[in-house]
Amino acid sequence: MADLNDVREHMEVIGADGAHVGTVDRVEEGRIKLTKKDSGAEVEGAEGAHAGHHHFIDGGLVAGVEGDKVRLSANADVAVAFETEESGDPV
Structure with missing residues (x-):
């Protein structure tokens, strides 16, 4: 796991494949809080019903910070x- 202290607001979150996952709002309790506007709703497989509110990515999924990307x-x-x-419940 990478150091979450390196994660900053407005960084792009990308998967290992380089595909866009979301945009960092902030880090809270060991998780990356994604912006409401960009909470992964455009990624194939994401559920549209969950758009419009914050989603979180567990810090354990962070491989590293590269420039302005997580x-x-x-x-x-x-x-x-x-x-x-x-709440910590799955999306």
């Missing part, structure tokens, strides 16, 4: 399946 250890479609909501 790269995950899983491909984007897999990472979206692991997103959680504010």
Whole structure:
């Protein structure tokens, strides 16, 4: 797992395959909070019903920070399946 202290607001979150997953709002409790506007809803396999509110990516999925991008250890479609909501429940 990469150091979440390197993750900054507005960084792009990408899967291991380079596909867009979301945009960082902030880091909270060891998870990356994605912006409401860009919470992975456009990634193939994401559920549209979950658009419009924050989704979270567990910090354990972060492989590294490369410039202004946060790269995950899983491909984007897999990472979206692991997103959680504010309560910690799966999306």
